[in-house]
Amino acid sequence: GQNIDQPTEMTATEGAIVQINCTYQTSGFNGLFWYQQHAGEAPTFLSYNVLDGLEEKGRFSSFLSRSKGYSYLLLKELQMKDSASYLCAVREGNAGNMLTFGGGTRLMVKP
Amino acid sequence: GAVVSQHPSWVICKSGTSVKIECRSLDFQATTMFWYRQFPKQSLMLMATSNEGSKATYEQGVEKDKFLINHASLTLSTLTVTSAHPEDSSFYICSAETGGNHEKLFFGSGTQLSVL
Numbered sequence: 001g002q003n004i005d006q007p008t009e010m011t012a013t014e015g016a017i018v019q020i021n022c023t024y025q026t027s028g029f030n031g032l033f034w035y036q037q038h039a040g041e042a043p044t045f046l047s048y049n050v051l052d053g054l055e056e057k058g059r060f061s062s063f064l065s066r067s068k069g070y071s072y073l074l075l076k077e078l079q080m081k082d083s084a085s086y087l088c089a090v091r092e093g094n095a096g097n098m099l100t101f102g103g104g105t106r107l108m109v110k111p
Numbered sequence: 112g113a114v115v116s117q118h119p120s121w122v123i124c125k126s127g128t129s130v131k132i133e134c135r136s137l138d139f140q141a142t143t144m145f146w147y148r149q150f151p152k153q154s155l156m157l158m159a160t161s162n163e164g165s166k167a168t169y170e171q172g173v174e175k176d177k178f179l180i181n182h183a184s185l186t187l188s189t190l191t192v193t194s195a196h197p198e199d200s201s202f203y204i205c206s207a208e209t210g211g212n213h214e215k216l217f218f219g220s221g222t223q224l225s226v227l
Contacts, residue, residue, distance in 0.1 A: 033216075042117075042204050042218040043155070087154055098145055099216060104154040 004102035006088050011108045012078055020073045020105045022088030030093030034062050034073045037085045037104070046073065046086075075107075083109045114138055115207050117219025124195055125227055132190045132222045134205030140185035141207035145216070146178075149202040161188050195226045 003025045012018040024032070031050040035043035047055055049064035049071060061074040073086055088102040114137040124130050134144060143162050147155040159175075161167040161182035169175045177199075179191040188207075192199055202223050206216040 040202070040221075040223070042221045044218075045216075085154075098143075098157060098160050100157065101147075101155045106152070 004088060004090055004100060006086075006102045006105045008103065009106045009108070011110060012075075014078055014080060014109055014111050016078050017074065017076050018078060018107065020075075020086050020088075020107065022071045022073070022102055024069050024071070024088070024090045024102075026069070026090055026092055026100075028093040029066060029090065031091040032062075032064055032071050033089040033091070033099065034060075034071075035087040035089060037087055039085075043087055078109050080109050080111070083107060115141075115205065115217045115219045117205055117222060119222060120220060121223040121225070123225045123227065126196050127194055129191055129193045130195055130224060132192075132203055132205070132224075134188045134190070134207070134219050136186045136207045136217070139207075139217075141188070142185065143208045144182060144188040145206045145208070146180060146188075146190050147204045147206065149204060149221075155204065158190075192224065195224070197226045200224055200226045 006022045033048050034046040036046050037043040047062035049062050054063045059076045064071045085104040085106050087104045089099040091099050116135045116137055118133050122130055145160055146158045148158050149155050157170050158173045159167045159169045159180050161180045163182050163185050167180035177193055182188040202221050204221040205219040208216055
């Protein structure tokens with residue numbers, strides 16, 4: 001089984017930087033995903049980490065430390081459209097490659 | 112990129128009726144499909160995993176007789192909510208995984224089910 005924790009809500013200002021943390025406990029770790037989900041829509045893929053370190057994609061970066069069971073999603077130059085839920089999801093290699101999602105972090109970007 | 116089509120986008124039905132939701136992979140063969148349920152302001156909860164040609168594997172607490180899943184081909188999986196009740200009202204999302212790409216799941220657009 002897995003236990004995935006992330007903050008429920010965060011607020012940040014347009015143009016700023018925000019870091020959303022995710023901690024997990026799992027056996028047979030086989031990758032961590034970040035998804036963005038706007039209300040009433042399906043999640044959209046943001047990033048994938050399976051090795052330790054930082055993955056950068058434009059304004060979004062994701063970091064993973066497998067030894068600490070820790071990841072974060074970093075959003076730079078925040079825009080109003082970044083207001084959404086951000087879901088951390090972990091895949092276990094011995095669970096048929098299915099994902100288990102954290103509770104999601106609702107980010108509100110204010111002017 | 113890979114596309115997963117999910118229909119219908121929304122459905123309103125009377126209590127006691129059954130509703131079928133389809134999930135199709137349009138340009139790839141989906142060896143495995145996943146069905147999730149999401150209540151308002153909550154995260155995705157995995158309901159079941161289906162592999163083409165075999166019985167679905169249901170998560171604990173999900174009634175297999177109520178949520179019928181069929182994965183008859185490599186491009187189509189269906190979820191039927193039988194004898195729906197108001198508490199089944201939720202957002203249902205499917206996702207598909209290909210054998211050749213383990214980095215991403217491809218999500219359908221979701222189905223908002225409202226049971227009156």
